[in-house]
Amino acid sequence: MMTEGTSFVKGVMLGGMFCLVFTLFANTEIRGGSGLRSHEHHHLKAPNKEELLKLPEAKRLELSLTIRVLCLIMVTPKEIGYWASAVETWSKHCDKAVFYSPETIKIFESVSLATADKWIQTRKAFQHAYENYKDNYNWFFLVESTTFAIIENLKFFLLNKDPEQPFYVGHTVKSGDLEYVESSSGVVLSIEALERLYRILDDSAKCPEKGSLLWKMSQDKELAVCLKYTGVLADNAEDDEGKELFNSKNINTLVVEAMSKNPNEVVEGCCSDVAITFDGNSPNHMHVLMYGVYRLRPYGHTFNDALLFMPPVGSDND
Amino acid sequence: MVAQWREGFELLQVEREVTADQNTMAVPRSVGSFINFIVGIAIGVFICSYFVSKATLHIQRNMQTNQNRHNFNHYNSLLKGITNCSSRRDQSVADELYKKVRILCWVMTAPKNLDTKAKHVKATWGKRCSILLFMSSESNPDFPTIGLETKEGRKQLYWKTIKAFHYVHRHHIDEADWFLKADDDTYVVVDNLRLLLSKYNPDEPLYMGRRFKMFLKQGYMSGGAGYVLSRESLKRYVAAFSDKACNHTSHVEDRALGKCMEILGITPGDSRDDHLRETFLPLTLLSHLIKRRPDSSFWYWKFTYYKATNGPECCSDLAISFHYVTPEQMHILEYYIYHLHAVGYKYRRKDFEEASEDGERRNSYLLTTAPPSTP
Numbered sequence: 001m002m003t004e005g006t007s008f009v010k011g012v013m014l015g016g017m018f019c020l021v022f023t024l025f026a027n028t029e030i031r032g033g034s035g036l037r038s039h040e041h042h043h044l045k046a047p048n049k050e051e052l053l054k055l056p057e058a059k060r061l062e063l064s065l066t067i068r069v070l071c072l073i074m075v076t077p078k079e080i081g082y083w084a085s086a087v088e089t090w091s092k093h094c095d096k097a098v099f100y101s102p103e104t105i106k107i108f109e110s111v112s113l114a115t116a117d118k119w120i121q122t123r124k125a126f127q128h129a130y131e132n133y134k135d136n137y138n139w140f141f142l143v144e145s146t147t148f149a150i151i152e153n154l155k156f157f158l159l160n161k162d163p164e165q166p167f168y169v170g171h172t173v174k175s176g177d178l179e180y181v182e183s184s185s186g187v188v189l190s191i192e193a194l195e196r197l198y199r200i201l202d203d204s205a206k207c208p209e210k211g212s213l214l215w216k217m218s219q220d221k222e223l224a225v226c227l228k229y230t231g232v233l234a235d236n237a238e239d240d241e242g243k244e245l246f247n248s249k250n251i252n253t254l255v256v257e258a259m260s261k262n263p264n265e266v267v268e269g270c271c272s273d274v275a276i277t278f279d280g281n282s283p284n285h286m287h288v289l290m291y292g293v294y295r296l297r298p299y300g301h302t303f304n305d306a307l308l309f310m311p312p313v314g315s316d317n318d
Numbered sequence: 319m320v321a322q323w324r325e326g327f328e329l330l331q332v333e334r335e336v337t338a339d340q341n342t343m344a345v346p347r348s349v350g351s352f353i354n355f356i357v358g359i360a361i362g363v364f365i366c367s368y369f370v371s372k373a374t375l376h377i378q379r380n381m382q383t384n385q386n387r388h389n390f391n392h393y394n395s396l397l398k399g400i401t402n403c404s405s406r407r408d409q410s411v412a413d414e415l416y417k418k419v420r421i422l423c424w425v426m427t428a429p430k431n432l433d434t435k436a437k438h439v440k441a442t443w444g445k446r447c448s449i450l451l452f453m454s455s456e457s458n459p460d461f462p463t464i465g466l467e468t469k470e471g472r473k474q475l476y477w478k479t480i481k482a483f484h485y486v487h488r489h490h491i492d493e494a495d496w497f498l499k500a501d502d503d504t505y506v507v508v509d510n511l512r513l514l515l516s517k518y519n520p521d522e523p524l525y526m527g528r529r530f531k532m533f534l535k536q537g538y539m540s541g542g543a544g545y546v547l548s549r550e551s552l553k554r555y556v557a558a559f560s561d562k563a564c565n566h567t568s569h570v571e572d573r574a575l576g577k578c579m580e581i582l583g584i585t586p587g588d589s590r591d592d593h594l595r596e597t598f599l600p601l602t603l604l605s606h607l608i609k610r611r612p613d614s615s616f617w618y619w620k621f622t623y624y625k626a627t628n629g630p631e632c633c634s635d636l637a638i639s640f641h642y643v644t645p646e647q648m649h650i651l652e653y654y655i656y657h658l659h660a661v662g663y664k665y666r667r668k669d670f671e672e673a674s675e676d677g678e679r680r681n682s683y684l685l686t687t688a689p690p691s692t693p
Contacts, residue, residue: 007351011358012365019366023374064662093660152660156405255649266441266649273657274405287607292654294663295635298509300412305405307662317630318666 060308067155070137071097072125075110075145082145083108085283089290092312093151095137100125118219120209123201126189130198138163140194142187147279148289149186152309154276157237157245158188159307166193168227171246172236179234180224185246186277187223188237196230203229243272250280251289287317294318405661412509416448419512421546422494423447424482427454427502428470432461435502438648446508448494453482476571480559483547487556495520497552500544505643505651510636514589514597515546524548525579526587528598528639529623530572537586537623538576542641543598545572554582590624591634593667598639599632603651606632635667 055063071094075083083099087108091097099110102121113124122142129140139158143149161167167190170181181187189197200207207226211217217225224234237245247254251271258270281289294311295318311318423444427436436452440461444450455474457465466481468474479499486497496515500506518524526546527539539545547555555578558564564578579586589597599606601618609629612619619626626632640651 005354008354008358011355011360012362013358015359015362015364016366017362018359019363019370023367023370060662150660152663156661251650251653252646255646255653259646259649264441267653267657270649271653271658273659274661275658284604284608288603291603291607291630291633293658293660295665295667296637296654297635297659297665298412298507298655299513299636300415300509301407301409301656302411303405303407303659303661305662308664309660309662310664311666 055306057308060306061310064155064307064309067139067158068095068137069139069141069151069154069158070095070129070133071149071151072129072140072142073097073099073145074121074125074143075099075101075105075108077101077103077105079145080105080107081283083110085286086145089286089317090148090150092315092318093309094141096133098129098133100128119211119217119222122183122219122223123209126194126197127201130194134191134195138191140189140191142183142189143277144184144186144279146281147184147186147277148281148286149277150275150293152307153245153274154188155309156274156305156307157276161190163190164192166190166196166230166232167235168193168224168232169235169237171244171248172234175221178221178224178228180221181234182246182248183218183220183223184279185248186279187220193227193230193232196232197223197227200226200230237276239272239274241272243275245272245274245276247271247275247277248279250278250285253280254278290317405659412512415509415512415516416446419496419516420448420494421496421498421508421511421515422449422451422486422490423498423500423506423508424451424453424486425500425502425504426475426478426482427452427463429454429456429458429463430470431502432458432463435645436461436463438645439500439502439505442648442652443506443508447498449490451486453478453485473569476566476569476574479571479575480566483552484556484559487552491549491552495549497547497549498544499541499546500639501542501641503641503643504542504544505640505648506544507636507638507655510597510638511546513636514638518548518587520549522548523551523554523582523584524587525551525584526589528589528596528600529586530621531623532621533573534576534580536576536580538573538579539586540598540600540621540641541572541575543600544639544641545575545598551579551582551584554584555579558582586623588624589638591636593634594624595631595634596624596626597634597637599637600641602642603633603640635665 071091073083073086073091075086086097086099099108100113100121101110102113102116104110104112111125111128113121113128115121115124125142126140133140139154141149141154157169167188168181169188171185172179173182206212206229211222212225227233239245249257254270255266258266262269278289425436425439425444432452432454440450440452452461452463453466454463455466455468455470455478457463464482464485466478466485468477468481482499483497498506498511514526518526524547525539528543528545529537530540531537555564555575558578558581564581566574567577568574576586591597606628607630612628643651
């Protein structure tokens, strides 16, 4: 018995040794290779602004590809038209688009969250996104079905923000002490913020499913409360003229408002040139937006941007 | 490790020697030990590889994160200089073309439309014309509008067109190369019109716009989508009235003018782009862009000269005009065209400027002649 026991133990140790030695041999090769790669980067000097703008296409494309956005789009069974137009239009520009619905819907592909409660939907959607996509995307963008988003402008905005820092961005609203991102115009979380959210969602004292107060708060406020516990605060997104990038109204409404507020400078007073979202669009208007943003343009006007985005494969309306 | 191997082997040897002495009883025991040993090896390898794979994943993730952070920090330092600037627009090519292609735009309007419609034309696309004139039944020095001394109403439309072209000929024939007629609910992308016209000679008779095929053999240009006469065409049109070759035939102004063009032997041109998509659009943008089964009784499908479609193929990226445009849509179009854009997006279709197979027709007239001298 003793010999059997010892021989077993010796066998285990022997097997373990074999395996470790083998792995060590295999890994030294890999580590040697990556060492070379990082060495390459150290030889690049930081170019100045003019040089940067003359960056060859390949380099600009490379830069643009480092920003990877996962779009989480909330749809309901009644909104088949909205789901269809999101699929056919702007969501093609996300690195990946995932549709979330309160229940399984036969006609379209979506992840069923099995609840009609908006806060629980938000929790589950973010949980699902983290569990399935945390390794391949560094930004997570939650929108409603009526929102049209320009992903290139989102990436331009995120260009100088480190996703390893906690970012929670959109159009912010102040409610007493709480500043939260309005859900109707889109919510952006960096991977760091999403990771912190994921962990605190398990804390039923700080971040319960039934909501943190005695009365029901809207899901965008609940999200802000949970994130606040993890040290993540909301940031309002603006362009360098102070214009809003995330809009809860559609272009029509904003222009009509601008026509009465500043009739002499309607477009200048209305909306950002690099706006990211407009909410309140009908499915048909999404097609018009697609043409207006990605196709219609005046001859002889060009832009000189540090980023470069190629049109998506297999698409004909952009 | 080698020692272990040897130890294990020696153990086996010892056991074998033991079993050699004790035949019956010892055999099961040494075989048992051996089996245990093998099983032990297998389990050892299994446990180890499990932990190793977990560790590798962790290390790889950290390496990737570090690489990403390294990439990010590297690029971030490069970008510090430019992130303060918004996406920068360069319109030098458009400005050059403005000097070479002179377009006079006259807009058909009425006194009651000045504040509701014409005002928005003036605030948006009108300012890109080389010369902008508003034609009305009455003159209004403040707006300003030119009074054509007609009445208002549908029956007056062709009288207004005739008088407007005569006015423009009398006062501005030498100041422009091209003469555009538009309505006060037409939006014209003047930069794209300049591109189209830059390929033609204004001293040749040209009649350009959205070609319709009804009523006339050679067809005529849609009035609502806007149409253009070259300087030569305008001279001949005005001459035709003094020669009595043409006169007021009907109040449907686009058709009536088309009739006069036919009499003069001036053929309607083809304004489609290099991908054969229409540039002058006689319906609302929404009607054109939404893909649906065409209602064959709808007039548009009967009138369109070239094969038309709805959905994304309806319209050129470098569209020239839109019709039935409401006041707020004037500003919305202005926003889409001259302001809102997707930063860094490389357009799917190249512009006209690239050489096409139909080289003869598409060669830019401007490349071979000197720019017109300013008076």
